Amino acid sequence: MYPELINIILLTLKVSGLALLIAILIGISLGIYLALHDFPFKKIVVGVINTGMGLPPVVVGLLVMLFLWRGGPLGFLDLIYTPWAMICAQVILATPIIAGLTMATIQQIPQKMKWQALALGANNLQLAWLLAKETRLSLLAAVMAGFGGIISEVGAVMMVGGNIKGQTRVLTTAIVLESQKGAFELAIALSVVLLLLLFSVNFGLTMIQQRTKKS
Amino acid sequence: MITALLGPNGAGKSTYLRQLMGLANGKIEPSMTMVFQEPLLFDLTVAENVALGLKFRRQRKISALVGQALELFGIGHLRNRRAITLSGGEAQKVALARALVIEPKTLLLDEPFANLDQTSQIDFRRMLKKVILQRAIETIWVTHNKAEALVVADQIMIMINREIVQTGQPEEVLQKPATKEVADFLGIENIFHGEIRDKNGQSIFENDRVSFAAAAVEKADAWVVVHPEDILLSLEPTKTSARNCLRGTVLAVEPAGLIYRTQIKAGEIFIANITRASVEELGVAPGKELYLTFKATAVQTLDSPLPEGPACRQAGRG
CATH class of the missing domain: 2.40.50.100 (RNA polymerase II/Efflux pump adaptor protein, barrel-sandwich hybrid domain)
Structure with a gap:
């Protein structure tokens, strides 16, 4: 049991960590871009992202499954029931959350601050970097929200990962399995581990957040 | 040369300035910069704020230039302070240092001292005018304050209803206002x-x-x-x-x-x-x-x- 538990924790961290990293890269860039640029149909894109912030995980799971299924459009990649499929699903779940919150944050910066940065000679990339730094507290909160959304998620990873022992079994799916088997003690133990994990990651991010606030 | 752009509130002075700066069409003129009514400092240290324009231009010896710019306004001791903890007057000095450190050819000022009390306004005007004249910076100074315009300007431009209706030396404009609106605005x-x-x-x-x-x-x-x-x-x-x-x-x-x-x-x-x-x-x-x-x-x-x-x-x- 012990090595298996370690295995599960490591896989959980690997899958959600990597998914979060990808979601941060896409989400924050997309959020800043949307906040600073106007283009036709922007409202539709923003509407899609806002819907994405509350996307039902099982629907995402189903979608990813259909795409990665052996007969599906991306079936040749042979990713179904691998950690990569789970990462895929989690990126789709976390990116709109991070993008939507980033956009809202950047839009709240007064227009004059943006003008001032441009008048000092900032190009678009420098402006984005400066504004991200300016709102780092809120952006870290967006990252925490994204992380919370994926590490606690069970429906999608179950569907696309398959909950295969030693390969795609993560904390949440293990908890579901053990509860169904009636092994409540183990399920509770796993839950405690999950909570501890969630707490320590968010505590770490909070430390970063509050440290930047004080300096 | 300092040109005061004078006009009643809502005449379109700020909009005109933003157009000059290129903020309206996104074509920023690099030899130009702008200081607003609010200091608009970023949540960084004073030195980091002043360094922004230099960083954007990938300039060298940033630290030394920042030090000189701060000294210009007598705020070297604020260097490592977090900018958002400064008082209004200190913050506006940082904003001015931040604009001047990039050695602009043209400086646009949008009512830069309107948020300060009367006494400070006089000191700030004198200080800034001296720096501008020393460095021969072409300056457009927006104000709705006639006294300020008369004190600082070599030339006055009057804007009413989004149009520049008169340009001339201060005495000339006061003595010969071009239109009834100009005369009314000047309180003639x-x-x-x-x-x-x-x-x-x-x-x-x-x-x-x-x-x-x-x-x-x-x-x-x-x-x-x-x-x-x-x-x-x-x-x-x-x-x-x-x-x-x-x-x-x-x-x-x-x-x-x-x-x-x-x-x-x-x-x-x-x-x-x-x-x-x-x-x-x-x-x-x-x-x-x-x-x-x-x-x-x-x-x-x-x-x-x-x-x-x-x-x-x-x-x-x-």
């Missing part, structure tokens, strides 16, 4: 409306209340100004052909600093500024009858105000 007194006609070889300004000689060309719809300091008061009529002499009744006398502002009804209501000594000597008080004397050449004509009303607008559009 003794503005009258009527007709300038030729009467026996002499130009006469006339309406149904008053008539006097004006050294000006004939005009049916004329606005004229007689500056209060050009009007002399006396107990007896003066007798010179080149001067106008009108009889009037004092309506009110009120102290205005070192002078007394006197309202006299002589057909139109005229304002004359006189000294305390004159008030006593002439016995100026409400009801007193006096003579007003001013030269025909002291009567200045203004351009007619821009036509208004739907008919004119339609014609303008077509």
Whole structure:
């Protein structure tokens, strides 16, 4: 049991960590871009992202499954029931959350601050970097929200990962399995581990957040 | 060279400045920068704020340049402070240092001291004007404060209703406002409306209340100004052909600093500024009858105000 538990924790961290990293890269860039640029149909894109912030995980799971299924459009990649499929699903779940919150944050910066940065000679990339730094507290909160959304998620990873022992079994799916088997003690133990994990990651991010606030 | 862009609130001064800066179309002029009414400091240290423009330009020796810029405004000791903890005056100095450190050829200032108290405004103006003149920076300084414009500017541009209606040296603009709106905005007194006609070889300004000689060309719809300091008061009529002499009744006398502002009804209501000594000597008080004397050449004509009303607008559009 012990090595298996370690295995599960490591896989959980690997899958959600990597998914979060990808979601941060896409989400924050997309959020800043949307906040600073106007283009036709922007409202539709923003509407899609806002819907994405509350996307039902099982629907995402189903979608990813259909795409990665052996007969599906991306079936040749042979990713179904691998950690990569789970990462895929989690990126789709976390990116709109991070993008939507980033956009809202950047839009709240007064227009004059943006003008001032441009008048000092900032190009678009420098402006984005400066504004991200300016709102780092809120952006870290967006990252925490994204992380919370994926590490606690069970429906999608179950569907696309398959909950295969030693390969795609993560904390949440293990908890579901053990509860169904009636092994409540183990399920509770796993839950405690999950909570501890969630707490320590968010505590770490909070430390970063509050440290930047004080300096 | 400092040009003050002066105009009432809502005249479009800030919009004009943003257009000059290239903020309207996204084509920023790199040799130009802008300081706003608010300091607009970022949540970084003072030094990091001042360094922004240099970083954006990938300049070298940033730290030394930042130090010099801070010293220029006597705020070297604030270098490592978190910018958002500064007082209003300190913050505005940082904003100025941040703009000047990139050595702009042109500096745009959008009411830079409007948020400071009166006393600080005077110090800040003097300090900034000195730096601008030392470095020969072409400056456009937006203000709605006439006194500020007169103190700082080599040249004044007046903007009313999104249009620059007059440009000239401060004295020139004050003495010869181009239009009725400019005169009104500048608070110029003794503005009258009527007709300038030729009467026996002499130009006469006339309406149904008053008539006097004006050294000006004939005009049916004329606005004229007689500056209060050009009007002399006396107990007896003066007798010179080149001067106008009108009889009037004092309506009110009120102290205005070192002078007394006197309202006299002589057909139109005229304002004359006189000294305390004159008030006593002439016995100026409400009801007193006096003579007003001013030269025909002291009567200045203004351009007619821009036509208004739907008919004119339609014609303008077509």
